[in-house]
Amino acid sequence: MVNPFFKNNGPFKISELLKTLNIKDDGIDLNIEIHDINDLLNSKENEITFFHSKKYRNLANKTKASFCITFENLKIDLPKTCTPLIVENVLLSTSILTEKFYPSSINDEFDNSVKHIEETNYQKKTNFGKNVLIGDNVSIGSNCFIGHNSIIEKNVIIGSNCSIGSNVIIRNSLIHNNVKILDNCVIGKHGFGFFPKKDNNLRYPHIGIVIIEENCEIGCSSTIDRGSMSNTVVGKNTYLDNQIHIAHNVKIGKNSIIAGQVGIAGSSILGENVKIGGQAGISGHLKIGNNVEIGGGSGVIKDIPDNSKVMGYPAKNFRDFLKENR
Amino acid sequence: MVNPFFKNNGPFKISELLKTLNIKDDGIDLNIEIHDINDLLNSKENEITFFHSKKYRNLANKTKASFCITFENLKIDLPKTCTPLIVENVLLSTSILTEKFYPSSINDEFDNSVKHIEETNYQKKTNFGKNVLIGDNVSIGSNCFIGHNSIIEKNVIIGSNCSIGSNVIIRNSLIHNNVKILDNCVIGKHGFGFFPKKDNNLRYPHIGIVIIEENCEIGCSSTIDRGSMSNTVVGKNTYLDNQIHIAHNVKIGKNSIIAGQVGIAGSSILGENVKIGGQAGISGHLKIGNNVEIGGGSGVIKDIPDNSKVMGYPAKNFRDFLKENR
Amino acid sequence: MVNPFFKNNGPFKISELLKTLNIKDDGIDLNIEIHDINDLLNSKENEITFFHSKKYRNLANKTKASFCITFENLKIDLPKTCTPLIVENVLLSTSILTEKFYPSSINDEFDNSVKHIEETNYQKKTNFGKNVLIGDNVSIGSNCFIGHNSIIEKNVIIGSNCSIGSNVIIRNSLIHNNVKILDNCVIGKHGFGFFPKKDNNLRYPHIGIVIIEENCEIGCSSTIDRGSMSNTVVGKNTYLDNQIHIAHNVKIGKNSIIAGQVGIAGSSILGENVKIGGQAGISGHLKIGNNVEIGGGSGVIKDIPDNSKVMGYPAKNFRDFLKENR
Numbered sequence: 001m002v003n004p005f006f007k008n009n010g011p012f013k014i015s016e017l018l019k020t021l022n023i024k025d026d027g028i029d030l031n032i033e034i035h036d037i038n039d040l041l042n043s044k045e046n047e048i049t050f051f052h053s054k055k056y057r058n059l060a061n062k063t064k065a066s067f068c069i070t071f072e073n074l075k076i077d078l079p080k081t082c083t084p085l086i087v088e089n090v091l092l093s094t095s096i097l098t099e100k101f102y103p104s105s106i107n108d109e110f111d112n113s114v115k116h117i118e119e120t121n122y123q124k125k126t127n128f129g130k131n132v133l134i135g136d137n138v139s140i141g142s143n144c145f146i147g148h149n150s151i152i153e154k155n156v157i158i159g160s161n162c163s164i165g166s167n168v169i170i171r172n173s174l175i176h177n178n179v180k181i182l183d184n185c186v187i188g189k190h191g192f193g194f195f196p197k198k199d200n201n202l203r204y205p206h207i208g209i210v211i212i213e214e215n216c217e218i219g220c221s222s223t224i225d226r227g228s229m230s231n232t233v234v235g236k237n238t239y240l241d242n243q244i245h246i247a248h249n250v251k252i253g254k255n256s257i258i259a260g261q262v263g264i265a266g267s268s269i270l271g272e273n274v275k276i277g278g279q280a281g282i283s284g285h286l287k288i289g290n291n292v293e294i295g296g297g298s299g300v301i302k303d304i305p306d307n308s309k310v311m312g313y314p315a316k317n318f319r320d321f322l323k324e325n326r
Numbered sequence: 327m328v329n330p331f332f333k334n335n336g337p338f339k340i341s342e343l344l345k346t347l348n349i350k351d352d353g354i355d356l357n358i359e360i361h362d363i364n365d366l367l368n369s370k371e372n373e374i375t376f377f378h379s380k381k382y383r384n385l386a387n388k389t390k391a392s393f394c395i396t397f398e399n400l401k402i403d404l405p406k407t408c409t410p411l412i413v414e415n416v417l418l419s420t421s422i423l424t425e426k427f428y429p430s431s432i433n434d435e436f437d438n439s440v441k442h443i444e445e446t447n448y449q450k451k452t453n454f455g456k457n458v459l460i461g462d463n464v465s466i467g468s469n470c471f472i473g474h475n476s477i478i479e480k481n482v483i484i485g486s487n488c489s490i491g492s493n494v495i496i497r498n499s500l501i502h503n504n505v506k507i508l509d510n511c512v513i514g515k516h517g518f519g520f521f522p523k524k525d526n527n528l529r530y531p532h533i534g535i536v537i538i539e540e541n542c543e544i545g546c547s548s549t550i551d552r553g554s555m556s557n558t559v560v561g562k563n564t565y566l567d568n569q570i571h572i573a574h575n576v577k578i579g580k581n582s583i584i585a586g587q588v589g590i591a592g593s594s595i596l597g598e599n600v601k602i603g604g605q606a607g608i609s610g611h612l613k614i615g616n617n618v619e620i621g622g623g624s625g626v627i628k629d630i631p632d633n634s635k636v637m638g639y640p641a642k643n644f645r646d647f648l649k650e651n652r
Numbered sequence: 653m654v655n656p657f658f659k660n661n662g663p664f665k666i667s668e669l670l671k672t673l674n675i676k677d678d679g680i681d682l683n684i685e686i687h688d689i690n691d692l693l694n695s696k697e698n699e700i701t702f703f704h705s706k707k708y709r710n711l712a713n714k715t716k717a718s719f720c721i722t723f724e725n726l727k728i729d730l731p732k733t734c735t736p737l738i739v740e741n742v743l744l745s746t747s748i749l750t751e752k753f754y755p756s757s758i759n760d761e762f763d764n765s766v767k768h769i770e771e772t773n774y775q776k777k778t779n780f781g782k783n784v785l786i787g788d789n790v791s792i793g794s795n796c797f798i799g800h801n802s803i804i805e806k807n808v809i810i811g812s813n814c815s816i817g818s819n820v821i822i823r824n825s826l827i828h829n830n831v832k833i834l835d836n837c838v839i840g841k842h843g844f845g846f847f848p849k850k851d852n853n854l855r856y857p858h859i860g861i862v863i864i865e866e867n868c869e870i871g872c873s874s875t876i877d878r879g880s881m882s883n884t885v886v887g888k889n890t891y892l893d894n895q896i897h898i899a900h901n902v903k904i905g906k907n908s909i910i911a912g913q914v915g916i917a918g919s920s921i922l923g924e925n926v927k928i929g930g931q932a933g934i935s936g937h938l939k940i941g942n943n944v945e946i947g948g949g950s951g952v953i954k955d956i957p958d959n960s961k962v963m964g965y966p967a968k969n970f971r972d973f974l975k976e977n978r
Contacts, residue, residue, distance in 0.1 A: 085395060108834070110781040110799030110818050129436045133782055133800055147436030148477055149457055149493075149783075151800055151818055165515075166436050166477055167801075169818055169835050182434070183495050183512045184547075186835045186872045189817075192893040198907060199889050202869050204408055215526050220549045221836075222513045223872045223894045237525050241518040241591075242549040243571050245895050245912045245930075259485055260571045261550075261589045261607070263895075263913045263930050265948070278571075278589050279607040280626070281913070281931040282950050296591070297625035297639055298608050299931070299949035313949055313965060314638060314977050325640050333678075350661045370937050395841050455762045456785055472764030474785055474803055475819075491841075492762050492803055492821055508760070510873075515928040518771050541852050545874045567844040581850060586875075586897045587915045587933070604897075604915050605933040605951070622917070623933050623951035623965055637966060647971045649967050 004137075004155050004199065005172045006102040006207050007204040011035045015147050017153035019047065020100060021069070021093050023085055034067065037094070037101050048097065051078065052090035069093050092195055095204035098229070105205040108190050111135045111171065115148070127247075130165060141177065156188075159214065172226045176214040187212070191225040191232075191248025191266060204228060206248060214236075219244060219260065235272065247284070261294065271306065280315075295321070329482045330463075331498045332428040332533050335618065337361045343374065346426060347395070347419050349411055360393065363420070363427050365555050374423065378402065378416035387649070395419050418521055419616065421530035424555070431531040434516050437461045437479035437497065443472070455492060467503065482514075485540065498552045502540040508568075510547040513538070517551040517558075517592060530554060532574060539563075539580065545570060584644025585622065597632065606641075621647070656789075657824045658754040658809050658859050663687045666719065669700065671754060673721070673745050675737055683744060686692060686719065689746070689753050691881050700749065703730065704742035721745050743846055747856035750881070757857040760842050763787045763805035763823065769798070781818060789970040793829065807842075811866065824878045828866040834894075836873040839864070843884075843900025856880060858900060865889075865906065887924065899936070910946065923958065932967075947973070 004054045004288060006128065015030035036047045040056055043065035050069040051060045059067070060077040063206035068075075068082050075084035087093040099106055104301040104321055114133040117123055122140055129148035134140075138152050141160030146152065146168040156170050159177035164170070171189040190206035208227020212218065212234045219242035226232055227249040234246070235254035245263040247254070252264070253272035262276050277296025280290065294300060295311025295318065304310055307317040339369035341356035362373045369375040369391035376395040377386045386394070386403045394401075395406050403411035407530055413419040439462040443454050447616055448466055455474035462467075464478050467486030472478065474492040479580020482496050485503035490496070494507055498514040507513065512575065538544065538560045545568035551556055555574040560572070561580035571589040572578070578590075579598035588602050591610035600614060603622025613629045620626060621637025621644065630636055635644040656955045658946060685702065688699045692708055695701040695717035702721040703712045713718070713730040720727075721974055722735050722798035739745040751758055754818035765788040769775055772786050781800035786792075790804050793812030798804065800818040808822050811829035811896055815831035817821070824840040831841065842858035860879020864870065879901040886898070887906035897915040898904070904916070905924035914928050917936035928938060929948025934940065939955045947963025956962055961970040 067342075099754060107815070108817070109779070109797045109815055111549065112779070112781065114782065114800065116782070123761060127435070127438070130440065130442070131457060131783060131801075145435045148440065149475055149801055149819075163433070163435055165434070167475075167493060167836075182515060184510065184836065184873075188895075189834060189872055190893070191873060192911065194891065196907070197911060201869075201889060201891060217527075219518060220515055221510075221547060225894070237527060239518070239520065239527060239573075241573075242551070243569065243895065245893075247893075247912065255522070257522060259518065260573065261587070261913070265911070265930050278609075278649070279605075279931075280593050283930075283948055293471075296609055296627070301948070320396075350867055431872070453761070453764070455764065456766065456768070457783060471761045471969060474766065475783075489759070490762055493801075493819060508841060510819075510836065511873075519693070543853075545844060546841055547836075547873060563853060565844070565846065566899075567899075568838075568877070570897065581848070582850060584897065585844065585917065587913070604917050605931075622935055651968075 003102075003207060003209075005209055006105045006159075008036060008101055009103060010101050011046075012100065017067075017097060018085070020096060021085065021087060028083060032066065036065045037098050038065070040065070040068075042245065045081075048085075049082075050090050069097070083150075091204075092202075094195045094229075095195065097200070098205040098207060102205055102207045105190070105207045106203055108171070111313040114151060131234075135171075149326070150313065153188075165220070173210040173212065175212050176216075176236075179212050180217040181212075182218060182220040183223075185218055186223045187218070188224070188226045193227055193228055193248060193266070208249065209230065210234075213254065216240075222246070240277070253290065277311075293318070329428075329533060329535075330483075331535055333554045334362060334427055335429060336427050338373075338426065342424070343393075344411070345421060346422060347411065347413060349413065354409060358392065363423050364391070366391070366394075371407075374411075375408075376416050376420040378420075391599040395423070417530075418528075419590040420555075421521065421528070424533060428531055428533045431516070431533045432529055434497070437477075439480045440477060455632040461497075473509065479514075491546070499538065500543075501538050502562075504541045505538050506549075508540075508544060508546040511544055512549045513544070514550070514552045517554055519554050519574060519592070533573065534558065536560075542566075545586065548572070567604070579616065602639075617646070655754075655859060655861075656809075657861055658757040658884075660688060660753055661755060662753050663698075664752065669719075669749060669752070672748060673737065673739060680735060684718065689750050690717070692717070692720075700737075701734075702746040704746075708938060723751070723789045743856075744854075745879075747847065747854070747919070749856040750859060754857055754859045757842070758855055763803075765806045766803060776947070785821075799835065804964050806841075817872070825862040825864065827864045828868075828888075830867045831864050832869040833864075834874075835870040835893065837870055839870070840874045840876070843880055845880055845900060845918070851970045860884060860901065862886075868892075871912065874898070893930070905942065929963075947972070 008143040010035040014032045040059035040063045048067040049065035071187045103232045113136040117132040135154030139157045150168040153171035158175045160177045163180045165183035170187045179282045188210045196204040208231045210232045213236040215237040219238045222244040224246040225248045233251040238256040241260040243261045247266040249267040250272045256274040258276045259278040263280045264282045268286040270288040271290035273291045276294045280298040282300045289306030291307045293309040298315040299313035300315040336528040344549040347408040366385035366389045374393040375391035406512045441458040443458040453471045459477045461480030464646035466485045471489045479497035482646045484501040487504045489506045491509035498512045514536045521528040537543045539562040541563040542581045543565045548570040550572040551574045559577040565584040567586040569587045573592040575593040578596045582600040584602045585604040587605045594612040596614040602620045606624040608626040615632035617633045619635040624637035624641040638647040661684040666684045692711035692715045700719040703719035766785040769784040779797045785803045787806030791809045797815045802820040805823035813830045815832045817835035822839045831963045840862045847854040860883045862884045865888040867889040869891045871943040874896040874900040877900045885903040890908040893912040895913045899918040901919040904922045906927040910928045911930040913931045916934045920938040922940040923942035925943045932950040934952040941958030943959045944959040950967040951965035952967045964973040
C-alpha cells in the first residue's frame with residue numbers, strides 16, 4: 001500500500017543500502033532494486049524487513065521480504081527467499097534505512113500547507129468554527145463539525161458525522177465515521193522513540209499512522225501518537241476519557257472504556273471490551289486479553305489473559321488485591 | 327430555576343412521557359403536564375425525578391416531584407404525592423427523558439454563536455488578547471483579563487477581577503469573582519457518561535454545569551467536566567495545580583489545595599480544607615471529609631472521615647502507611 | 653545579573669524594607685540602599701537574602717548579602733557582614749519583599765505586547781505557521797520553526813534550529829539551540845506556590861525562569877513551571893514524553909529520559925542520565941542522583957543515591973520490589 005502520509009524516496013539499489021549500513025556485499029546481486037521497508041508480516045518481494053527478537057520467529061519464518069536486517073544468531077529462522085543482512089544493532093540499522101526511504105517521517109514541523117478552511121472546498125460542506133486550518137489533500141466526510149482553532153494537517157482523512165472539538169491538532173491519521181475528538185487533543189505526532197546517544201539522541205522515524213475506528217470518542221486533552229513501523233489503532237466504539245496518553249503502535253480493541261488520565265506505553269496490544277479505571281498505566285509491549293477489567297490506579301507490568309479482573313501496582317488478581325488490602 | 331445553558335423543551339404531558347418509556351398508564355391522569363426533570367432533592371410538583379439506589383432513601387422520602395422513575399423494590403420509600411414509574415433500568419430511562427427535555431445537552435459541538443470579542447460589547451470593558459471568541463449572552467464582570475485564543479461559549483457567566491489564560495475553553499459554566507483559570511484549561515464539557523452498548527454506546531445528557539466559586543485558581547491544562555443532573559463545583563479559595571482532571575458532579579469544598587496531575591472521578595464529594603498531593607486519584611461516588619490530607623500518589627477507593635491523613639494505594643491511615651514502608 | 657523577565661523596582665532604603673516587614677531598626681544604618689533580593693548563594697553586598705532552614709547552614713555561612721531575613725535560632729550561622737532581620741515567618745516575609753522588588757512577578761496575565769509575527773522582524777527569519785504571536789524583545793535564532801497559534805511572550809530567548817509546535821505558550825524562558833517543544837505545551841508560567849490563607853490565599857512571586865538546554869525535546873501537552881527564586885532547568889539532551897508536569901525550581905540533569913505523564917514536584921534536583929518510566933511521580937525537595945532508573949508508576953518520596961534502580965510506591969530497590977511482588 002502506498003503510504004499516504006510519508007513519501008517513499010525509493011526504490012534504492014541494494015548496493016546503496018548495503019553501503020549506508022556499512023555491510024559487505026558477499027555474493028549479493030548488487031543491482032536488485034528495493035522498493036520499500038516494512039515489518040516481517042507485511043513486507044513483500046523486493047522489500048527489506050527487520051528481525052530483532054526470537055519472539056517474532058513465527059513471523060520471520062514466513063516473511064516475503066527479499067532482505068532482512070537481523071542478528072547472526074537469528075538468521076536461521078529466515079526463509080531461503082530472504083537474504084539476511086547481519087548488523088550489530090538491528091533497530092538502529094532499521095531506523096537508518098527507514099529514514100532513507102522516508103526522510104520526512106523524522107521531524108514533525110508544523111504543516112505549512114494549511115489554509116483557512118474558508119479558502120478550501122470544505123467551506124460549504126463542513127460545519128466549522130473560527131480559525132480552522134486545513135492542510136493539502138485532507139478529506140472530510142459529510143456532516144462533520146470542526147471547532148475553533150483546530151488544525152487538520154495534510155492528507156488526514158476524516159469520515160462522515162465526525163465531531164472535532166476546538167484547539168485540536170490532527171496529523172497522519174485516519175478517522176472513521178461517527179468519531180468524536182474533544183477539545184485540545186493532539187492526534188498523530190511521532191512517538192517517543194529514539195536511540196539514546198550522549199549529548200545528542202538519534203530520533204527514529206515514525207512511518208505508522210493513527211487509525212480511529214467508527215463510533216469512538218476521544219476525551220479532552222488526550223494525546224495519541226502515531227506508530228513507528230506499524231499503526232496506532234483505537235478500535236470501533238471505544239471511548240476514552242480526558243487526559244489519556246496512547247503511545248506509538250498501541251492497538252486497542254473495540255467496545256473498550258478507558259477512564260481519565262490512563263497511560264498506555266508503546267506497542268501494547270489490548271483486546272476487545274477492555275475496561276480501564278482512571279490513572280491506570282500499562283507498560284509497553286504487553287498483551288491484554290479480551291474482556292479484561294483493570295482497576296483504577298493499577299500499574300500493569302505483565303500480560304493479562306482474557307476475562308481477567310486485575311488491580312494493584314503491580315496489577316494482580318482483583319480478589320487477591322482486595323484480600324491483601326482488607 | 328431556569329437552566330441558562332440548556333433549553334427545556336417541556337412541558338410534556340405525562341401520557342407522552344409514559345409512551346416514550348413504554349410504561350403502562352395504570353390509573354394515571356394522562357393530562358398532567360410535566361415541566362422538568364430533576365434530582366430527588368431539587369424536584370418540585372409537576373416535575374419528574376428518579377430514584378435508583380437505597381443509598382438515597384432519605385432524599386426519596388421527601389421528594390416533591392409528582393412522578394419518580396424507580397425500581398419495583400424501591401417505590402415504598404416514595405411519599406404518597408409521588409407516583410412511581412417502574413422501569414427496568416432507572417438510569418437509562420432517566421437519560422431518555424432528560425434528553426427529551428434537554429436535547430441540546432447530549433452533544434458538545436463547538437459554539438457557532440461566537441464572535442471575535444472586538445465585535446462585542448466587551449471590547450471596551452475587558453482586557454483581552456488576540457483572537458478571543460465570545461458566545462451569545464456571555465456575561466463578564468469588570469476588570470477581567472482574557473488571554474489569546476481563548477473561547478468563552480454562550481451563556482457563560484464570569485465575575486469581576488477574573489483572569490482567564492490563553493487557549494482556554496469555557497462552556498456551560500458559572501465563574502465567580504477573582505477566579506484565575508490558567509492556560510489550556512477546558513472547563514464545562516460533558517462528562518464521561520454513557521451506557522455501554524455493543525458497537526454504539528449511548529451517551530447520556532449532561533444538564534449540570536460547572537461552578538467555580540470566588541478566589542479559586544485552576545492550573546494549566548486542567549479539565550473540569552460539567553455535571554450530569556447536578557453540578558460540578560469547586561469551592562471558594564480552592565487552588566488546583568496543573569493537569570488536574572475533575573469529573574462530572576464532583577464537589578470540592580472551600581480552602582482546598584490540590585497538587586498536579588490529581589484526578590477525581592465522577593460524583594465524589596470533598597469537604598473543606600482538603601489537601602491532596604500530586605498524582606493522587608479519588609474513585610467515584612466517595613465522600614471525603616473536612617480537613618483531610620491525602621498523600622501524593624495515593625489511590626483513594628473508600629470514604630475518608632473528617633480530619634484524617636491518608637496515603638497509599640489503596641489509601642490507608644498515614645502512620646500505617648509509613649510503618650509498613652519503613 | 654539583570655533579570656530580563658521581571659523589572660526590579662529597587663533599590664529601596666533598608667528603612668523602607670524594615671517598615672514593610674514591621675521590624676524594629678535596632679542600630680541599623682537606615683540609609684543603606686538595598687538593590688535586590690536573592691538566595692543565599694547568589695546574593696551580593698547591598699542585597700537582602702533569606703535563611704529558613706538548618707539544611708542551608710553551609711550556604712548561610714558564606715552568603716555575601718548585607719541583610720538576611722531569618723529566625724532567631726538560625727542567625728548565629730550568618731557571617732558578621734550579614735545583618736539578621738528576625739521575623740516570624742521567613743518565607744512569608746521573603747515573599748512580601750520579593751513582590752516589592754518585582755511586582756510584575758505575581759500575576760501571569762497574558763502578554764499584551766504580542767503582535768502577529770508578520771508584523772515583526774521575524775517574518776523573514778523564521779518559518780512560522782498561522783496566527784503566531786510574538787511579544788516585545790523576543791529573540792529567536794536562525795532556522796527555527798514556530799507552529800500555528802503559538803505564543804512566544806515578551807523577552808523570551810530561543811536559540812537556533814529550534815522547533816516549536818502548534819498551540820504552544822512560552823513565557824519567561826530561555827530556550828537553547830536545537831530544542832523541540834511539541835504541541836500544546838505551556839512553558840514558564842508561575843509555579844503552584846502560595847501561602848494558604850482562609851478564604852483568600854496569598855500567591856508568592858516567581859522571579860525564576862525556565863531554562864531548556866540544547867538538544868532537548870519536550871513532549872506534547874507538557875507543562876514546565878518557572879522557578880520562584882531560582883530557575884527551573886531541563887539539562888542538555890534530555891527528552892520528555894507527553895503530558896509531563898515539571899514544577900517550579902526543579903532541575904533535571906543532562907541526557908535524561910522521562911516517559912509520559914510523569915510529574916516532578918517543586919524544587920527536586922535530578923542528576924544526569926536519569927531514566928523515569930511512565931506515570932512515575934517524584935515528591936518535592938528531593939535529590940535524585942546520577943544514572944538513576946525509576947520504574948514506571950513509582951512514587952519517589954525520598955532521596956535516591958547515584959546509580960540506583962528503584963520501583964514501587966513508595967519507591968524502593970528494584971530487586972526488592974520484584975521479590976516482594978513475585
